[in-house]
Amino acid sequence: MSTVLIIEPRSSGRELVTRAHELGHTVIVLSSATGPGQDPGKADRVIHADTHDRAAVLDLIRALHAETPIDAVLPGFEHFVSLAAHAAAALGLPGIPPDGVAPLRQKNRMRRAVEAAGLDQPRYRTVSGSRSAAAAYAELGPVCVVKPVDQSGSLDVRRVSSEREAVGAFRRALRSGRSTGSGGPGLVLVEEYVQGPEYSVEGYVEDGRVHVLAITEKILGQEPHFVEVGHIVPAQLEARTADRIRSYVVRVLEAVALGIGPFHAELRMSARGPLLMEVAARLPGDRIPELLRLACGHDLYEIMLRCYLGLPNPAPVGARSGVRAGIRYFLRPGLDSYREFRVDPVIESDPRVREIAVLLPPGSALREPGSSSGRLGYVLAAGASYRETAGVLRRAERAVTFS
Secondary structure, rough: EEEEEEEEEOOOOHHHHHHHHOOOOOEEEEOOOOOOOOOOOOOOOEEEEOOOOOHHHHHHHHHHHHOOOEEEEEEEOHHHHEEEEEEEHHOOOOOOOOHOOHHOOHHHHHHHHHOOOOOOOOOOEEEOOOOOOOOHHHOOOOOOEEEOOOOOOOOOOOOEEEHHHHHHHHHHHHHHOOOOOOOOOOOOOEEEEEEEEEEEEEEEEOOOOOEEEEEEEEEEOOEEEEEEEEEEEEOOOHHHHHHHHHHHHHHHHHHHHOOOOEEEEEEEEEEOOEEEEEEEOOOHHHHHHHHHHHHHHHHHHHHHHHOOOOOOOOOOOOOOOOEEEEEEEEEEOOOOOOOEEEOOOHHOOOOEEEEEEEOOOOOOOOOOOOHHHHOOOOEEEEEHHHHHHHHHHHHHHHHHEEE
């Protein structure tokens, strides 16, 4: 088979390593992570490097390629889409053009591209200081959303309802954007707050054609944060609404000029139609690829590998009638530690429950649930209908205790 290089596999990127191995590829992992909890899984070779030093990494990858030809370079996490694009270009392999990465990684550039295409989206301002943040709030308020331009996992995304809150959220978002080790752009977005249910759209682009595989319903935690606490695939939508969402996302992808690989687009269905929250050129997180496989039969990991290897993908098949798969994360606001994780035996033995697990083991220092890192564990289930799956997830969330 082929040799694939995966840069910094995290979240769904770890499962990408496993699937590449299962499909018979030789897997090389490039990562700066070391120590306990950083096992890259079934990689054939792990190389440690400072992945924030682009020039050094590109030299290293060229040397690797000269030693053992590499057939594909894939990002294992959103923050490394740009590095993977530069590496693929340096080796003459399929990938996102390096000069086309910015709208897919920096939300301010994404907003500008969508605006230039004439698509509706939340009103926004890009700010770089406390005064401009206050002015943006005055213009877009009385309720706004403040977010870093280059983060993920809902980190430091916050709803604000006063000038003071807006300035405080701006300062947190600015620090967040500079916390990755790459310096950050020193910019923050202040956006119009959009009312309406939230969805994500999963799919891929191949030969310039957009393939929408599913629309995911999102369950969010309490505001002012926007932590995703659950997902159900596919969402329960009227056909007309689903068509509007698909058509809108296709136009968004054309606007940001994504030409290859998977995408994950998030939006809210407002009174004036679908409005984009963000779009990324990566695998969705939160086990959504597994939900997609259970509910629809799509293997987004294999699809991504084939895209970056320059291999055609079979035409997507339709969703399995009625089947829904979902995940629900456990948040326990105010809990700073726990000693025991208990699951009601009735839920544990339910055949529709595929997994129940903790993410933060007993004795861990628990973070405030202001981002995905504050989630304690999860339950993953699949049922014969939306109602059945949603009901199992709700019961499981109530049946789990942290004492």
